Amino acid sequence: MKQVNMLAMILAGGRGSRLHELTDKVAKPAVSYGGKYRIIDFPLSNCANSGIDIVGVLTQYESVLLNSYVAAGGRWGLDTKDSGVFVLTPREKADTGLDVYRGTADAISQNIDFIDQYDPEYLLILSGDHIYKMNYAKMLAFHREHNADATIAVIGVPMREASRFGIMNTGEDGKIVEFQEKPAHPVSNLASMGIYIFNWKMLRRMLVADMKDPASDHDFGKNIIPQMLADGRSLYAWQFKGYWKDVGTIDSLWEANMDLLDKKNKLDLDDPTWKIYTEDASALPAYIGPDAEMERVYITQGCHAEGKVKNSVLFTDSEVRAGAQVTDTVLMPGACVEEGAVVTRALVAEGVRIGRGAVVGSADSESILLVAKNVKGVD
Amino acid sequence: MKQVNMLAMILAGGRGSRLHELTDKVAKPAVSYGGKYRIIDFPLSNCANSGIDIVGVLTQYESVLLNSYVAAGGRWGLDTKDSGVFVLTPREKADTGLDVYRGTADAISQNIDFIDQYDPEYLLILSGDHIYKMNYAKMLAFHREHNADATIAVIGVPMREASRFGIMNTGEDGKIVEFQEKPAHPVSNLASMGIYIFNWKMLRRMLVADMKDPASDHDFGKNIIPQMLADGRSLYAWQFKGYWKDVGTIDSLWEANMDLLDKKNKLDLDDPTWKIYTEDASALPAYIGPDAEMERVYITQGCHAEGKVKNSVLFTDSEVRAGAQVTDTVLMPGACVEEGAVVTRALVAEGVRIGRGAVVGSADSESILLVAKNVKGVD
């Protein structure tokens, strides 16, 4: 049979309210990124490239778009005879009513029957809102080598920022000796990425017990991991060294887009050995008009640029009309900057129009302006 | 673009409690039928063959198997660039909490945003628990010809049974003048099949109003259709003349299977122009052993028969061992009748084993015996 006996579950439940209007109609993992992608393309493509065939996507908030998006598993090649992407929402069972997921661990607990269908040896838990490329097969190899009960992916963060994260204190071989959630005085800079590999049989027993515990928050970070440490189980930290970005705020989402403008940037979406797959738009190649000026631009199919674009990311079907100026800006799918309008340091949401001659955003604003509604023209 | 601008929604919510243990772990539409199929293969294959590309499946009860089953839209060819089968469960939105579907109409109302994504002209409502082959494109042609606001598929039932159904009283041209739910003294024998075509724009307005009506049951049969008649809208009945069976009870499910044993039966699953598609099992062809006796048997891939089988339907991977006798019986997937056991007039559920020498069911029982648990052998 296939080599990787590991099933992945993506926790995609979050509304991501710090993304404001961007998540009014879509769950956070379905938010657009990088010209043609959605955030959830990253964990899904990572799974496909890592040889994982079955992926569950756990969601309960505004799942229509996310649902219809990920259900087309063919985008990631996950539609062969025995592979698939499955959207798992809370449901009524013979013995229980309909209830929301009470926490990250509860979301898995409520889907034990789904996981059991495939009888995996390992369970990979992912979150749906990070931008990164990771070979989970390597993490699994590390997990097996160390005979671990659980392995947690960690990334080195600047020491001064460590108190914002869940920090792993480890021995020399990577064995986790302590886990501190947002420690005031961190002793390590290894932050948890929220990516876990568990031996499924062991985790299954713990989840069954956790479901019955009224005092539990049913959360991996707060309950399951501390319990495992208390039980003296062997937990290992696997250090990841590539590009990794939480895009939970407008500023960080904008930044992560801007990172793509750098020559040989660390994310390297151009790598043919680790492609990120996404929906294919039926659109013409990008068209750049006779009087356009383009400098440091990330541009994709369906874009139509006639004006001046600098230091900006143009998403599918976005438009910059003649005489318009777009600087330090992200234009999300279908956004349109009309004739003569000036847009600076902004993130223009999907389908939003900036009217003729309007001026939006400013070069010295502290944070990025989210433009979520059409802006009227001035002439 | 494609010719049929009609989107289908399958109401697959029902637990189907009259199917007893068969629906403990799966929703009714996922129950097996006809050797290799599941009930929901019929509406889904009908959609595919009728040229409908987008199908929503509305479910809230035990959807894991149903969900992972229908999500693989490739089984019905519904996985092209712009087609798909989407599982729609109740969900949390920006302005509402998580709530179950309150009725058939409410299930549609809660998914107006899904439907709007595709902007269909017509909406086809189907139920997920009938066995039939129907060309919905023909029904749509009838709907268009009559400039109807809604068209309801009806089937002629014996007059003496009409009071068990929702009955349509129509004019000569098929225009519905009255709708009677289970009338004591029916004047027509045209029963509603629970299959509706609506003009989407009109229905959408009605659903929005219905959602706000505290007195409504949010049901098509109880509220929407009577309201439309009261409003003087033009509703038409389209008469279907093929095989149609509600498989809501053990007896009717058994009967519908037995119907397949008849030469040139009306369902005709062998028709190459209207195939019913389903999951493909990785299984050997049926193997029939050297001492087997087979008469009037419907048998499929993965079956292994060594004993005596008469007047029975053998589902995928079911087994009849040497010396066993199986008569007037349905063996669901993976069911096994061990050496020397005798099974008569029974429906043996998925994976159930009838132990060596056991005797189960009887030729003169009034109703069909459901065997949902392993039966111990006698030696």
Place this chain on the structure above:
Amino acid sequence: MAKAFGIVTSTPRRIHVAGLQDYRSAAAFSFLGRYRVIDFPISNLSNSGIDNIQVYLNKQPRSLTEHLGTGRNYNINSKRGRLQLLYHSQTGTNELYNTDVSGFLDNMDYIQRMSPDYVVIEPCYMIYAQDYDELLERHIESGADITMLYHKVDNAKDHFLSCRVVSLDKDKHITSLTENRCNAKENNIFMDSYVMKKDLFIDLVRKTYDFSSTYSIAQMISVLCTEGKLDIRGIAHHGFFAAINDLNAYYEANMDLLDISMAEELFSPDWPIYTRTSDSCPTQIFEGAEVKRSMISNGCLIEGTVENSVIGRGVVIRRGAVVRNSVLLAYCTIGEGVNLNNEIVDKWASITHTMKLEGEPGKPGYVKRSDVL
């Protein structure tokens, strides 16, 4: 369901596109950056609701097989419909025998098995949008035996060589079908596309072979329309139309679509042209780059100047390079300071040592696949 099945014919013998055709059939040519020529006929059929399609292949079938797959990218339901790739072997002894008719005869079994009553036949080397469902309705209504599609052009004198032209009477009956002798500017170019009953088609295939084993269907029709026994009519096509019959025609068809209004007409949202995605990431345009009046596919890295050009997927244009009036196919590299004008550069080619390449207007230069210059 659908009234008709579709046939996309293989590249006819008379079509020769120098250079490009050494590596693939005309159907598989890259077009306007992200498409292939065959995307147009297949999308036309799919958008017309025709999902039983036969594609005839003769030479180099690999790239087409991979590109078309099972038709999912073209919205063809693989259960209800079928995208069938049919090979017809080529006789080495005499090219004359390798007609469309010999291909149809090789696969007559599969034609006869088709259940729709009508057949729509399209060429694989022409670019246009056409609703065949509508054409079929008009065909049925008119009562004609065969309906042929043509396009009225005003540059037939120096274009469409090796294409055919039709003459029509007032009632749109085809009175003649002849080779374009380039003796008139205005002419009705036959679009190698027709609609007829399946039975008539099968009959016609057999009759043609009996008449002459080197004749194509079109040649036979040319005989038949003078005979006057069949009712053969023409319908004019409107909108963008290009025949990729030689290298210059290929070049011009690409260039013409740099007129964005023309491109937007051909690529209407109501009539999507489908293709296979390569999962390339977006294109990066760096500091110092200048890009004007160009179509840029995904996955490119652009540091130099690009003007009036069509750029394929994954092309690299280094600092100081200048690309003008050129068509660059996927994955080619234009090195630092290299100057290109009026060139067609084939896939995977790399121009790094030759600092200047300039084709003539009307006779574009061609750089071979995988060449390093």
Place this chain on the structure above:
Amino acid sequence: MAKAFGIVTSTPRRIHVAGLQDYRSAAAFSFLGRYRVIDFPISNLSNSGIDNIQVYLNKQPRSLTEHLGTGRNYNINSKRGRLQLLYHSQTGTNELYNTDVSGFLDNMDYIQRMSPDYVVIEPCYMIYAQDYDELLERHIESGADITMLYHKVDNAKDHFLSCRVVSLDKDKHITSLTENRCNAKENNIFMDSYVMKKDLFIDLVRKTYDFSSTYSIAQMISVLCTEGKLDIRGIAHHGFFAAINDLNAYYEANMDLLDISMAEELFSPDWPIYTRTSDSCPTQIFEGAEVKRSMISNGCLIEGTVENSVIGRGVVIRRGAVVRNSVLLAYCTIGEGVNLNNEIVDKWASITHTMKLEGEPGKPGYVKRSDVL
């Protein structure tokens, strides 16, 4: 990801299966009712975690192209992996030139583009299950240059004609690779399957062509293993093994698998053999039918007697017909009262007027495709 890519070679020149091969290559032969022979090598690779696969085709590619599709049925992720169908044109002038090596050379570009370090080569006309991941591990551990798979048989005297046999020394080094001269009962049949580094493979292809333009890789290895410069070893295969090298071998391989314990060993749940579904409905067995010791595919209608036979999809066996010791391919019809014994009946054939057909044991009869008898 995977350490190796896979190659499935086209039917070698020396294989000739009378009758069946007139219509398709050995790879596309229907096998045991619902399979095709190529399902075995492709499932082996897919189950071994190898999802970059090249399938070489020479003649009649249509049915294989359609059967394999994009590899979804074989669990090959189309994004991460790739099922590539590579055609090599056949020289009409002299059959001798049409070797596996000429196919590899025709497609050297695509071999070189493969990123894994190792290559696994499999034939398309043999039936067996083999974990190539395990074989690859053993190959790497052993330090050998080439590892070849063989199967020890005790019927080489009257079987496996035109196959090759290997001799091994104590350390499992191959000391010779020669044609099976059918002069010994016990022999080690070479399974046309080997593992080596990609670079060595490319080298070998070129060296073979330089050595003789009519040599196959196996013939070259036969030279090399006497030279002793390369470390070439053999590994024995265990379990079911059949080579479809002539019509009788085809017949026997089908018949052997009517031994259900043998079939269950080959078709283990741990090692699924994938194929393409035809969406046939189950089979109906009517009153008066008698079916014993047979494999019955879906979609059949059986009113007669079937014994010791393999029945393909959609076969109709009418009242009073008796089918014994026969292999019936898909969609054939056996009419009322017709008596068949020791026959192979090809697809779509219909036997209704000829009341009795009987092949000899060891020399089964053959009824041509679509024939009406």
